[in-house]
Amino acid sequence: MAEVVLKDVVKTYGSVYAVNNVSLTVADGEFVALVGPSGCGKTTTLNLVAGLIPMSGGDVMIGDRVVTDLDPKDRDIAMVFQNYALYPNKTVYKNLAFPLQMRKLPKDEIDRKVQAAAKVLDITHLLERKPRELSGGQQQRVALGRALVRDPKVFLMDEPLSNLDAKLRVQMRSEIKRFHQDLKATIIYVTHDQLEAVTMADKMAVMNGGFLQQYDTPANVFANPVNMFVAGFIGSPAMSLIPLTAVTRGTEVVLTSAEGWELPLSPANAKKALSAKSDKVVLGARHSTVRLHKTQVPGSVPGKVYTVEPTGDVTFAQIFVSSAILNISLGPTVQISPDESVFIEFDQERMHLFDGVTEMALKAV
Ligand SMILES: Nc1ncnc2c1ncn2[C@@H]1O[C@H](COP(=O)(O)OP(=O)(O)OP(=O)(O)O)[C@@H](O)[C@H]1O
Ligand SMILES: [Mg+2]
CATH class of the missing domain: 2.40.50.140 (Nucleic acid-binding proteins)
Incomplete structure (x- = not known):
């Protein structure tokens, strides 16, 4: 696992600053939630860390490497998106094995990694099923598994629970938290749901209008909001x-x-x-x-x-x-x-x- 550092990160689209001079450090093994209202720049920030879009300014470091100019595949990250994008015609086993086959790993090593990930996520009994034969929460765990087998330095997750119903969201919330505790993984997790952020994350980065407003533990953000925006955004009612x-x-x-x-x-x-x-x-x-x-x-x-x-x-x-x-x-x-x-x-x-x-x-x- 590794530390992630964003230094003066900027992303503009024409005259729009989607991300405006954001600097923050995610410590090794830390779970950080990026929160804020729709359009505040959460997904853009995550995509910049992943390398999916070019930056307009600043630097991203993962571990001890500056990765600003590296392709996503060379950054040693795994992403979990809102739509899990599982291969519908492959079994769960093959869905998990596929990214490893692409990397031409030996068959027995692939099997070992797939079985280990399945065990962590409690989906061993589902390995021979196709995605359509799974519940939403099970599909979500397979998507997590596909990220997990790759043994990345950092997990990046963009609203991974937003397609699930309310009850399953609460359940998956605990499972992702458990996943983090067991693996001591570095996770950057995007959500617009402040309750999700407060309950899961070690630290939360509150964004508004492309700016980072406050970066602290959920308890400190709740107790000492730095400005009226954060005060009104965190806490319910x-x-x-x-x-x-x-x-x-x-x-x-x-x-x-x-x-x-x-x-x-x-x-x-x-x-x-x-x-x-x-x-x-x-x-x-x-x-x-x-x-x-x-x-x-x-x-x-x-x-x-x-x-x-x-x-x-x-x-x-x-x-x-x-x-x-x-x-x-x-x-x-x-x-x-x-x-x-x-x-x-x-x-x-x-x-x-x-x-x-x-x-x-x-x-x-
Ligand atoms: N490809 C693009 N071209 C132009 N503007 C864009 C593009 N992608 C994002 N934006 C703008 O950048 C800003 C930040 O968008 P972003 O997708 O990061 O928001 P978000 O915080 O993830 O919102 P949501 O909660 O709705 O997913 C928005 O104003 C958006 O309209
Ligand atoms: Mg988004």
């Missing part, structure tokens, strides 16, 4: 973002809304708010960190219930707060109805503040 104005009142700093309510900030949050480029500050709150009250308590702000969605053990609700919609979660016994007036209390320790101009997270200086 999404973090709510409420644009407000910071005002100094004597020794205190408060956030004020256009409607005239004021939210006093703790000393640490006051420092952050004052470090913004202007008085425009955006309050970010995750659903699990806000409390709903039926009557006003100190430090709470008014809101109006928009929607209520019971899911069994948790009820999700959306509340109008100033000009924004706030996602909250409630215990199943709390009764609220649309249009009801309520009060929202924010946890000062767990609230996020962003600069309303630059959209970057504000840090206590």
Whole structure:
């Protein structure tokens, strides 16, 4: 296995920057998820690592080699795509053996590798079947097997689970994670599903508009999003973002809304708010960190219930707060109805503040 390094990688199509100056290091044996909305440059980045498209700038290193000018076949990588593209008329065994036959390996070595991969993926009993006689998840495992027999330095996977139904996706998610743990493989895995990334990856690279926004462990990205885009993209339901104005009142700093309510900030949050480029500050709150009250308590702000969605053990609700919609979660016994007036209390320790101009997270200086 090997480390993968992207250094100032650029890919342009005419005037469009599909990938804009992306640098990141995937350590040997690490599982990195590339996430972001449709069109943000995930597939393009993966294809540049694979060498399937020429780069407009920058370098890619795999192991200790610069591979920027090497063909895909010389990069020692294996790709698993969304459509597994198995050979329909070959048995599973022959599907797995084919890439090795192309490399003219001796027959007994091919057999040894095919049997070993089949064992890892638990498809030994399927080796004589044709792809059409397999379930979606089994076909997916054969596709993984075909990558595995080649013993590559790096696995590149582009949305490999997106053709599967919801239940099978969850199951295959655990299997790929297991596959990674057993093989200690270096994996770069593209998905637009942030939950998939959070549950599977050691680190996630969040992209938007061709730029790398944040590269860190899922826990750190969730706890400390660097900007409003990452804050709103990672987490479900999404973090709510409420644009407000910071005002100094004597020794205190408060956030004020256009409607005239004021939210006093703790000393640490006051420092952050004052470090913004202007008085425009955006309050970010995750659903699990806000409390709903039926009557006003100190430090709470008014809101109006928009929607209520019971899911069994948790009820999700959306509340109008100033000009924004706030996602909250409630215990199943709390009764609220649309249009009801309520009060929202924010946890000062767990609230996020962003600069309303630059959209970057504000840090206590
Ligand atoms: N061959 C091409 N010619 C021109 N523009 C392209 C080409 N391939 C990709 N793009 C553009 O580059 C950008 C990034 O595309 P890319 O396929 O990498 O997105 P993605 O993040 O994989 O999206 P998705 O989640 O929809 O698969 C998009 O704006 C896309 O329209
Ligand atoms: Mg894509």
